[in-house]
Amino acid sequence: MKTIPTLCGAVLAALSLSASLVVAADAPPSGYNPFETFAPFVYPQPSNGYRSGSGKPGPLFWQNRADYQIKAALDPDTRKLTADEVITYTNHSPDDLDVLWLQVEQNRYLKDARGAFDDGKFPTEFTDGEHITSIAVEGTDGKLQKADWVISDTRMQIRLPQPLKARDGKLRVHISYSYTVPGEFGGRTDVNPTKNGDIFEIAQWYPRMCVYDDLRGWTTDPYLNNEFYLEYGDYDYSVTVPWNMIVVGAGELLNPQDVLTKTEMQRLDQARHSDTTVMIRSADEVNDPNTRPKQSGTLTWHFRIQNSRDAVFGASKAYIWDAARINLGNGKTALAESAYPVESAGKEAWGRATEYVKAATEYFSKQWYPYPYPVAINEAGSAGGMEYPSITFDSKEAKGSDLHALIAHEIGHTWFPMIVGTDERRNAWMDEGFNTFIDVYEADNFNHGEYAPKRDPEYAPGHGNPADEIVKVLTDPDAPPLLTRADEIQEKYRHPVTYFKSAYGLVLLREQIIGPERFDPAFRKYIQTWAYKHPSPSDFFRFMESETGEDLSWFWRGWYEYNWKLDLAIQNVTPIDGDWRKGAQVTVANLDKLVMPSTLEVVYTDGSKQDIRVPVETWMQHRSYVIRVDGNKPVKSATIDPQHAIPDVDRSNNTFTVR
Structure with missing residues (x-):
């Protein structure tokens, strides 16, 4: 047995001062190979002038922009949405663009859509897809030119009359279109019944720009069933519906005087100054025509949301509506709102929904990054749980802890991917996983x-x-x-x-x-x-390494690139030189490909305990170590990871009991 007199500083800093390490000369066979686990990590995306080696945007970083103006009308009797849209698209890239790619995701509901052959989850009924009536392109001279287009599944290519110039070229695309809203369950957009009327959850409702970026150029992945990758911009949109419907939409309502009664506006103002939930439209008022500013015809609801990657809305005559103030710090506030049918009411269910979204938004803002939007809205329907900027579609049947977890998770998506705009169609783990991570601590709070x-x-x-x-x-x-x-x-x-x-x-x-x-x-x-x-994933990996001062290549490889297993074991415990008064020797082994820092707990015969931290560098050169533990009394047992803090796949070998 060869004693190692000195260790690298990283190991000494992490180990207990009461322990030193000794190589086990006759280490048993293991599936672990240090040269494989600690080999240099090849990042999925290279660093360059656009994205730096520190995980930050590089000096040449650019990103295109899409601003939207949409005027839509929804006919609940025919379930038809008709709209005119103007997209102002700015090309900050170094490339001239002779075509534009857009997403037309209502084609997901065609019987022959690519997504219909994916996993069969939805839809439960099909539609005739997206109907594009006309497309025209307006250049800087203000003149409209008709443009040709071709549709392939859920993507549409517009062939430009003249290329859009690189480095800040700008144009406006005018599109007229219509489609039939898919029924329950339409996946992420649908119409679903309640006893006081249908609820429309309207998403993926306008042709929208695909992302053009430095990683892949045009990102034109078809919409199968996974989520989105979208450009940022400002949205100014209006929705015309029958007079008796309430609309809750992403962003700020610009014309409350046109679509709300004076009583409702007063209640909303009260809610903006209240930490407890204020009822804007109660269950008793749902079927009362006096809760609408007029009793015939239509009303147009006008909304705006800025620096957003999407905008959606819900509409129904069946909504109960309540609200409360969100405190964001530094004197800033937003408004938490919930809209739900009477079947979902009650303190065990959606009666606490606004409380939940208020608390979650306040916590995430304080802990991670300030909430950026004027409202945070829960809307109840059949979408189950789906996130959009400043509004979420959540299950109208959820209650209690399930409803809290659902609302916290969906509003948590504000941070991932609404603020940090990852590509969900390719890297959903950077969206769902990061959000689930922050949920863990929100539940504690x-x-x-x-x-x-x-x-x-x-x-x-x-x-x-x-x-x-x-x-x-x-x-x-x-x-x-x-x-x-x-x-x-x-x-x-x-x-x-x-x-x-x-x-x-x-x-x-x-x-x-x-x-x-x-x-x-x-x-x-x-x-x-x-x-x-x-x-990108590489930006995250590089950033966390650079900012925390850790080479985490072993973790990126074992946990992310592969699905490797961890198996630590205690193989022997003996007194040093046969005398417990000189301390103990504990043989610890790593038997599989994943490594992890861990805690070694030594229990003495008198019931006392000692913990020694075993850093990940322990495994950079060896498959097993003998840890010398200072002490002067007999050892009863030794256990690696006694608190089950790390994912060891075989705990039967984690404890060694001294006979």
Whole structure:
């Protein structure tokens, strides 16, 4: 046995002063290879002038912009939406563009849509898709020119009369279109019944620009069933509906005097100054025509949201509507709102919805990054749980802790991907997983832990310890790695991998690998740095390494690039030179490909204990170590990871009892 007299500073800093390490000369066979685990990591995306090696936007970084003006009308009897749209598109890229690509996602509801052959989840009824009536392009001279277009599934290419110039070229695209709203369940947009009238949840309702970026050029992934990748801009939109319908939409309502009664406007003003929920339209008023400013014809609701990647709305004559103030710090406020049918009312259900969104928005703003929008709205329907800037579509049937978790999760998407605009169609783990991660701590914080700890299926599917629950994923040979395109992940693995494994990876980084004192400032700065931009997985990896001062290549490889397993073991405990008064020698081994910092707990025969921190650098050169533990009394047992804080796949070898 060869004693190592000195160790590198990183190891000494992390180890307890009461311990030193000794190589086990005759280490047993192991599936672990240090040269594989600690090999240089090849980032999926290169660093260059656009994206730096520090994970920040580079000096040549650019991003295009799309601003929208939309005038729409919804006929609830025919379920038809008709609209005219003007997109102001700005090309900041270094490339002239001779075509534009747009998403026309109502074609997902055609019987022969590509997504209909994906997993069969939805829709339950089909439509005749998107109907484009006309397209014209307006240049800087203000003249309109007709443009040719071709539609392929859920994408539309517009062939420009003249190329759009690089570096700040701008044009306006005029589009007239219509479609039939898909019925329940339409996936992320639908119409669903209640006893007082239908609820329309209107999303993916306008042709919208595909992203053109430095990573892939035009990003034209078809809409199968996964979510979105969108440009940022300002939205000015109006929706005309029958007089008896309430509309809740993304952003600020610009014309309350036209669509609300004086009583409703007074109640909204009261809510803006109230930390408790104020009823804007009660259950008793739902069928009262006097809650509308007129009793015939139509009303046009006008909204605006700025620096956003999308805008959606809900509409129904069945809504109860309530609201309360959100306190954002520095004297800034926003308005929390909920709209739901009478079937969903009550303090055990949606009667607390505004309380939930208010608390979550306040917590996320304080902990990570300020909430940017004037409203945060919950809308109840059949979409189950779907996020958009400043408004979410949540299940009208959810109650209690499930409703709280749902609302916190969906409004949490404001930060990922509404503020940090990742590509959900390819890297859903950067959206769902990051959001699920911040949900974990929101659950601890809400109402002194009323619903804590967070143990919903998105985080710990079996409602147990996440470190033990994730073993089911790590030991499944068919489970895909996190760095898998979202559309390739089967439904059975979507929550366990995209949500749970991604979220738990950040928990491990924060609580076991880096520590909150370094992780939290770095994560906040990541959000701030990439706010309203499009980071790639490599940008995140590089940023966290640079900001926290850790080479995490071993973690990116084992947890994200592969689905590697961790198996630490205690193989022997003996007194030094046969004398417990000189201390103990504990042989610790790493038996599989993943590594992780861990805690070694030594229990003495008198019941006292000693903990030694075993850093990840322990495994950079060796498969097993003998840890010399200072002490002067007999040892009863030694356990690696006694608190089940890390995802060890075989705990049967974690404890060695001295005979």
